[in-house]
Amino acid sequence: MASQAPAIPGFRPLYKQVKQLLLERLIGGFWKPGDLLPSEFQLAAELGVSQGTVRKALDEMTAENMLVRRQGRGTFVAEHDQEHALFHFFKMTDRQGQPLVPESRVLRRSLGTARKEEATRLQIEAEAAVIRITRIRSIAGKPVIFERLTLPHQIFPGLNDGRELPNTLYTLFARDYGITVGKAVEKLRAVPASAEVARHLDLERHHPLLEIDRVALALDGQPVEWRISLCHTEDTAYSVTLA
Amino acid sequence: MASQAPAIPGFRPLYKQVKQLLLERLIGGFWKPGDLLPSEFQLAAELGVSQGTVRKALDEMTAENMLVRRQGRGTFVAEHDQEHALFHFFKMTDRQGQPLVPESRVLRRSLGTARKEEATRLQIEAEAAVIRITRIRSIAGKPVIFERLTLPHQIFPGLNDGRELPNTLYTLFARDYGITVGKAVEKLRAVPASAEVARHLDLERHHPLLEIDRVALALDGQPVEWRISLCHTEDTAYSVTLA
DNA sequence: TAGTGGTCTAGACCACCAC
């Protein structure tokens, strides 16, 4: 009676299959950020598994920041706005470690074809259409970050029209395109300021800048953004917690 | 029958209390890195809870890299040697993201009393005894990192005697002192090379360096090390994955 | 008050590993 009822046939553990199925619904946009999922019992009944199995899948997805559980209310699709995005992907702080929120001003925005390195980083075809954005980010009115972004046009159609760009792009990704950034891989270096960047950040040439080279990945692992941020870290720092 | 038997009285969930108890045994050195824990059934019997409750505690601790489960063999105390330490705490890579292992050469090692900032960072009393280490780390024979460390003497007695220091200090912490570094908080900046550092790294003064300011925490959250690493990132980078 | 997730238990079968 308590043995496995193979309601979903296949090799992998039942709860992994449930997780995969739920993940596909998230990626496919069937459920959007902020949506309330059916209860554990409803999902269990629909999929023909026990509540505990559904729970294990939901637990894993919660641990991976894809879902948020609220006792007494239900399980929701994570909204990568404000809080989470802020603390997980925009980690600029002051020297004491207090979080800072830089404002953004777009310098350029254009549509073009992917150069070799852009295509490699974003795992798209060479010459595929891409959107490029250059912007300056300021803290307390003082420009501190010079940033270049490349986005696959296929994933973000219409982003290159006149639309206003919000301060935190990832909220726009989630709201308008149903894309949740779940992971980012970064390479950090120290580099001297070029003439152009020095001018924009009001520095001398060769001033040391923190270069953050980031590829952001959607929940399904697909690269959705490549950005290089050049940060003036005189009064700020980039904070990371390793665990 | 299936209701909670309050074998361990108290407010918090049973499995959290079990976890706390197991954690104390780890911190206290009752179990050391590499040790095999009793089976889930044995622990459950000893503590008067069900196997599932013990399992939930072990699962959480496994997720936090404190334990390692091996199917068919048992549950072991994590050894933060080589692999884990390498990938979680020494993240220097080449420009392509391939991990690099820097070698170390100690320049100075001394015993002293904590300065104000050291006491603050390590959460110890001002003027408490500390061990200071300065070392150069090289990749392929080329010096690339200048590093200053401060350690609380109380936690690492005898570390300032003539003993050889291994390449990766954290393995020494674990092996000789039973201290497992479970977490690290870092602040990253770009700074110009001082005259001294420039000389050691074979650079011009003011060359941009990546400054990594790290406080390492033991499993119980106690700070056990403060280090500032100044990295020459010409052919290397510091890689981080955010999730 | 009804419904949700949170916790706890109990017992079954499986896959893996050492002997």
Add this chain to the structure above:
DNA sequence: TGGTGGTCTAGACCACTAA
């Protein structure tokens, strides 16, 4: 072969939330 962790189920009670 026996023991371990891995998975799955079933059912109970609790704490929280909303109406």
